[in-house]
Structure formats: structure tokens, C-alpha cells
Amino acid sequence: MxxxxxxxxxxxxxxxxxxxxxxxxxxxxxxxxxxxxxxxxxxxxxxxxxxxxxxxxxxxxxxxxxxxxxxxxxxxxxxxxxxxxxxxxxxxxxxxxxxxxxxxxxxxxxxxxxxxxxxxxxxxxxxxLDQLLFQPGSVLTQSGSYFKVYSQFRKQCYQRLHTALPPLVPTPTAQAPLAIAGDELPGAVDGFATPSETLRQLWPAGEASAHERLARFADEQIGFYHDARDIPAKPGTSQLSAYLAAGVLSPRQCLHAALQANQGEFESGNSGVITWINELLWREFYKHILVGYPRVSRHRAFRPETEAVPWRDAPDELAAWQEGRTGIPLIDAAMRQLRATGWMHNRLRMVVAMYLTKNLLIDWRAGERYFMRQLIDGDLAANNGGWQWSASTGTDAAPYFRIFNPVSQSQRFDPQGRFIRHWLPELQGLDDKRIHDPSAARGGLFDELDYPRPLVDLRHSRERALAAFRSLPPLLEEAS
Structure with a gap:
């Protein structure tokens, strides 16, 4: 057999x-x-x-x-x-x-x-079942539909986990040798350039490397995850997403490691562990959404009425965003991080996505596609879910009037400008106040910088986005 x-x-x-x-x-x-x-x-x-x-x-x-x-x-x-x-x-x-x-x-x-x-x-x-903790279709509302609100989905998952924690699958023992030889493995595939050795070294391959990274995070960092995860200049996140996306690591392995670090607790104990488990469940949630609402796999908005948003056709501004030339240091630093490493800090993914979809009013699908073409951890469910959340077109999305101000985000989460200075060395000479918004330094100081002026005025572009969303027709009944 x-x-x-x-x-x-x-x-x-x-x-x-x-x-x-x-x-x-x-x-x-x-x-x-x-x-x-x-x-x-x-x-x-x-x-x-x-x-x-x-x-x-x-x-x-x-x-x-x-x-x-x-x-x-x-x-x-x-x-x-x-x-x-x-x-x-x-x-x-x-x-x-x-x-x-x-x-x-x-x-x-x-x-x-x-x-x-x-x-x-x-x-x-x-x-x-392997990519998920729960079979899609087994975590449903009382009416038998897929959840649309993460907090309700999480509550149901917690109830299930308390009674039936998914066990780890034992590694098989070696079978008797077969008279079938394995094939030679390709070192490259036509049409896909080999990345730099610097990028490769950031993401060592294999289960041993994945488990070493997971163990180090669980032993040394997970306890501080709640406080450190939003600071891009610190190693506050697990950076396990590439291994999860490729299946080098399973969500069950991550969950068991987190529980071991928290004496088996889901909802009490260390706040860092609880927050990280919640992130695993966000990943789960978005994959269940793929099954329950397949339109999101077809480049459609989860909220159909948002298909009427009057997105702008602005190729020059899109290119400036992609290349880190927006004139907003935190945005540009994040986009340079993405191009250089194949990865972007999670807080910054939300900030740059809101800037593109709200301040530039460019269709979220353009950002989603660009991210997939750059990300080593590119995952349809997570990437689509994150973009639609930021664009206010998705399930449990940010309200359209909640628009991150990237300068305020910069001041809050990179107060000394360490992350900005790493990726934008041309701004090294600015003090900790001006580095977040160089354009505020009018006149000679700004003119001496090798750095572009902002593409748009943040206040005016915010008002433009609010007006665009306010013009949408009333909420339509969502088809499954």
C-alpha cells in the first residue's frame, strides 16, 4: 500500500x-x-x-x-x-x-x-488538518455561520482549547529503505532571482533553525512581547512568520511552546504570552475567513459596499510609496526594511497600509500585491486580512475614521528615531524631534537634506479619505 x-x-x-x-x-x-x-x-x-x-x-x-x-x-x-x-x-x-x-x-x-x-x-x-488548530467550519456562530468579528472568534477558540488542546503529532520512526531514489533539488527557479546573501542569512532554512528561533523567543522574549512588539527598533517580535508560512513550523508547535512558557495558561499569567497566543489566533481567524468568505481570495473586498470607494489612480505616488520616497520618515524606513529584508515589522505594516489607502487613497489591492512580491512570509490569508483591516474594507476592520497619523506613530513607537536612522542614514544629523517630520524644519535646514518633501499634506489627505468613505452607499447585505 x-x-x-x-x-x-x-x-x-x-x-x-x-x-x-x-x-x-x-x-x-x-x-x-x-x-x-x-x-x-x-x-x-x-x-x-x-x-x-x-x-x-x-x-x-x-x-x-x-x-x-x-x-x-x-x-x-x-x-x-x-x-x-x-x-x-x-x-x-x-x-x-x-x-x-x-x-x-x-x-x-x-x-x-x-x-x-x-x-x-x-x-x-x-x-x-495541519495549518490550523481547528478545522474550518468547526468554529461557528450560534446561527451556524463563520465569525466576522475576531473577539467573538477568539472566545470560541479559547473554549475549545480549554477542553481539547490540539496535540502534537509524533515524528514517525524510519521506515524500511525503498528501491526509489530521491531527486536532485534545484538551487534556483527560472524567473525568480536569488536574493542577496545578507537577506538569506536573516532567514536560515530548516526545522532546526526554526525551533532554535522559537525556543529563544519563548525563553527570552515572549514575556516582554506585550510591551516590546510595537517598537520597531527592538527585537520584540518572534520573526517566526516565514517559518509558519512555509510550514517549517506548525501553529501547534508555537501554541505548545507558549503554553509551556506560561504554565499552561491561555487567559491568565504573563501578558506577553497571552498577547502572542492572540496573534496566533488572528492568523487562524484570517484562514477561516478564506473558507467562509471565498470572495477575499478573488481580490474582492470583504465588505461589498467598499467596492465603491473612489480609489485614486496615482502611479507616481504608488511608486514613491514602494520605493520609500514619501517624505514621511517612518513610512520610508519601513518600506526600505521590506525591500532589504523581505520582512516588515507588524506595527509598521499597519502604518504603511493606512498611509497608502487613506492618505494616498490608493486601492488596497495595489499594496497587497506589492507586499506579496516582497515578503518572505507572504501568506494570502494574513496579508489580505491585514490590508483589508487597514483599508477598512475587511472583516472586523479598523473603522474608516480611524486613520493612523504616521508622524504620531513615529513619535510614539520610535521616539529616539533609532529605526529611522538605521534605514534612512541621510537623516542621521536631525535631532530626535525633527527626525519624525523633517518638513517641519522650514527653509535652509530642510533644503540641505537629501530627502523628499511629503507627497501629501496629512491633514488634508485625511479629510479626503473621510469624505470618500462617507460617500459610500448604505451597508449592503453581505453574501457568503
């Missing part, structure tokens, strides 16, 4: 639901599909693709210790996946294909097409 585990965003051997189930059922072979055409359609960043490839090297070695060969096949887009997988199953006489579920519309359509093709051959297609 030969089993095939088709690996996607689950690049690990520990706590891997489908891998454990496959190896328990019979001799197992692993498969990974290279799909560069699909990755381009999804705007996957070159640094993210490189991260996948580097993790495949580590995963192949870990699978080899279990005597599981890793095969590599090409399916340029997912339309080709049914034929490619069906052919491999015929070649190897596979009895069952096992996968860990993914939740975007394209991912769901792909898996359904593969399942239909395999069924024609008498090959079982078995799906497993």
Missing part, C-alpha cells in the same frame, strides 16, 4: 499530520511540485521561493533519515497538477495520496481536480 505525501506549505517532518498518517499506513514517498507559473500568478516573492528551495534541501535530508525519498516534479501551473500526479501514481503504483489542507480558492480548486483525477484511477486522496 504505497503512500505518496504531496508536500506544499508543510516543509517539515515534525508534527506533520499527513506525513505521520502516510507512514503509519504503509511505505511512503514524498513529492514536491515546482510551479513557477502559478507562483508568478500568486505574486510570490523571489526571496520566498528561494526560502522554499533552501528548506527543501534541509527537508530532503530529514526525510532521508526516515528513508523517505523526496521526488521533484514540474507542473508550471496547478492546471497541470492532476496529470503530473496521476502519472506518478501510475508509475509507482501508489495506493493513496495524502496532503495537508490549504485554504485559498485556487488551492481548493487544485485539490478537488487532483482528487477527481485520482479517483478515476482508484487512488485515494486523503486530506489532513
Amino acid at each position: 504505497l503512500q505518496l505525501i504531496w508536500l506544499r506549505s508543510d516543509l517539515r517532518v515534525q508534527d506533520n499530520s499527513a506525513l505521520a498518517a502516510a507512514m503509519a499506513a504503509g511505505p511512503t514517498v514524498a513529492l514536491y511540485l515546482l510551479s513557477p507559473g502559478q507562483w508568478r500568478q500568486h505574486d510570490d516573492a523571489p526571496c520566498k521561493v528561494d526560502f522554499w528551495l533552501r528548506n527543501l534541501v534541509e527537508l530532503s535530508a530529514a526525510l532521508a533519515r526516515l528513508n523517505v525519498p523526496l521526488l521533484i516534479r514540474q507542473a508550471d501551473t496547478w492546471d497541470a497538477a492532476p496529470d503530473v500526479i496521476a502519472a506518478l501514481c501510475r508509475e509507482l503504483r501508489v495506493d493513496a495520496v495524502r496532503v495537508n489542507d490549504e485554504y485559498g480558492v485556487n488551492e481548493q480548486d487544485r485539490d478537488q481536480a487532483v482528487a477527481r483525477r485520482l479517483d478515476e484511477q482508484g487512488v485515494a486522496f486523503q486530506r489532513h
Whole structure:
């Protein structure tokens, strides 16, 4: 009964639901599909693709210790996946294909097409819960619908966790060697440039590196997470998102590490641990939204009435935002961090998104796409959820009249300008007051700086955004 585990965003051997189930059922072979055409359609960043490839090297070695060969096949887009997988199953006489579920519309359509093709051959297609703590559709309102408000969703999750904590899946023991050789792994994929070595070193590949980072965070930083997570100049966040997005680390592993640091408590004890667990549940919430409201996978606003927002066509301002030339130091520093590291501090993701969608009144979809093309931790659910929250178009979103002032955010969360000075060395000479808003230094001082004037006036652009949202039609009934 030969089993095939088709690996996607689950690049690990520990706590891997489908891998454990496959190896328990019979001799197992692993498969990974290279799909560069699909990755381009999804705007996957070159640094993210490189991260996948580097993790495949580590995963192949870990699978080899279990005597599981890793095969590599090409399916340029997912339309080709049914034929490619069906052919491999015929070649190897596979009895069952096992996968860990993914939740975007394209991912769901792909898996359904593969399942239909395999069924024609008498090959079982078995799906497993792995990316999430709870199966979508199992955390619902009293009326049986998916939650739209995070706090209500979180409350229901806490009730479930108190009674049924998702256990870690044991790592399988090695199987008997198979007469099947693993394939050579690609070092690069056409169309995706290899990032700098500096960026690569920020994100070492493999489960050992992920667990080392998780352990260090749980031991040394999680207790201060509540207070330090909003300060971009400090290492106050876990920086585990890239490992979660690629499935090198599971949410169950993160949850168990957090509970161990907090004596098993969810809602009491250390405030840093509680806050971090809540962030894990935000991630969970947005993936459930993908399933319950699939329109968000189709580039549509969660709140349909916001499709009428009169977004501006301002390509020069969009380019200035992308390149860190807005004239607002905190915005520009954050955008330079993104381009250099493939990652941006979470507080700053909200600040730059609100600036684009409110102060520049540019469609959130332009920002969402640009982020995906840069982020090493690019994840459809989290990225879309965050952008729609900031743009006031999404579920449980910020009210349209709540608009972050980026200068005030800078003064509050980078008071000494340390983060700004790191990414904008041309502003090194400004004092701690002027560095947040150099344009306030009228005349000679500003003219001497090699730094642009602000694209827009913050007060006037805020009023423009408020007027745009006030002009929307009344709330429409949301279709599921």
C-alpha cells in the first residue's frame, strides 16, 4: 500500500499530520511540485521561493533519515497538477495520496481536480488538518455561520482549547529503505532571482533553525512581547512568520511552546504570552475567513459596499510609496526594511497600509500585491486580512475614521528615531524631534537634506479619505 505525501506549505517532518498518517499506513514517498507559473500568478516573492528551495534541501535530508525519498516534479501551473500526479501514481503504483489542507480558492480548486483525477484511477486522496488548530467550519456562530468579528472568534477558540488542546503529532520512526531514489533539488527557479546573501542569512532554512528561533523567543522574549512588539527598533517580535508560512513550523508547535512558557495558561499569567497566543489566533481567524468568505481570495473586498470607494489612480505616488520616497520618515524606513529584508515589522505594516489607502487613497489591492512580491512570509490569508483591516474594507476592520497619523506613530513607537536612522542614514544629523517630520524644519535646514518633501499634506489627505468613505452607499447585505 504505497503512500505518496504531496508536500506544499508543510516543509517539515515534525508534527506533520499527513506525513505521520502516510507512514503509519504503509511505505511512503514524498513529492514536491515546482510551479513557477502559478507562483508568478500568486505574486510570490523571489526571496520566498528561494526560502522554499533552501528548506527543501534541509527537508530532503530529514526525510532521508526516515528513508523517505523526496521526488521533484514540474507542473508550471496547478492546471497541470492532476496529470503530473496521476502519472506518478501510475508509475509507482501508489495506493493513496495524502496532503495537508490549504485554504485559498485556487488551492481548493487544485485539490478537488487532483482528487477527481485520482479517483478515476482508484487512488485515494486523503486530506489532513495541519495549518490550523481547528478545522474550518468547526468554529461557528450560534446561527451556524463563520465569525466576522475576531473577539467573538477568539472566545470560541479559547473554549475549545480549554477542553481539547490540539496535540502534537509524533515524528514517525524510519521506515524500511525503498528501491526509489530521491531527486536532485534545484538551487534556483527560472524567473525568480536569488536574493542577496545578507537577506538569506536573516532567514536560515530548516526545522532546526526554526525551533532554535522559537525556543529563544519563548525563553527570552515572549514575556516582554506585550510591551516590546510595537517598537520597531527592538527585537520584540518572534520573526517566526516565514517559518509558519512555509510550514517549517506548525501553529501547534508555537501554541505548545507558549503554553509551556506560561504554565499552561491561555487567559491568565504573563501578558506577553497571552498577547502572542492572540496573534496566533488572528492568523487562524484570517484562514477561516478564506473558507467562509471565498470572495477575499478573488481580490474582492470583504465588505461589498467598499467596492465603491473612489480609489485614486496615482502611479507616481504608488511608486514613491514602494520605493520609500514619501517624505514621511517612518513610512520610508519601513518600506526600505521590506525591500532589504523581505520582512516588515507588524506595527509598521499597519502604518504603511493606512498611509497608502487613506492618505494616498490608493486601492488596497495595489499594496497587497506589492507586499506579496516582497515578503518572505507572504501568506494570502494574513496579508489580505491585514490590508483589508487597514483599508477598512475587511472583516472586523479598523473603522474608516480611524486613520493612523504616521508622524504620531513615529513619535510614539520610535521616539529616539533609532529605526529611522538605521534605514534612512541621510537623516542621521536631525535631532530626535525633527527626525519624525523633517518638513517641519522650514527653509535652509530642510533644503540641505537629501530627502523628499511629503507627497501629501496629512491633514488634508485625511479629510479626503473621510469624505470618500462617507460617500459610500448604505451597508449592503453581505453574501457568503
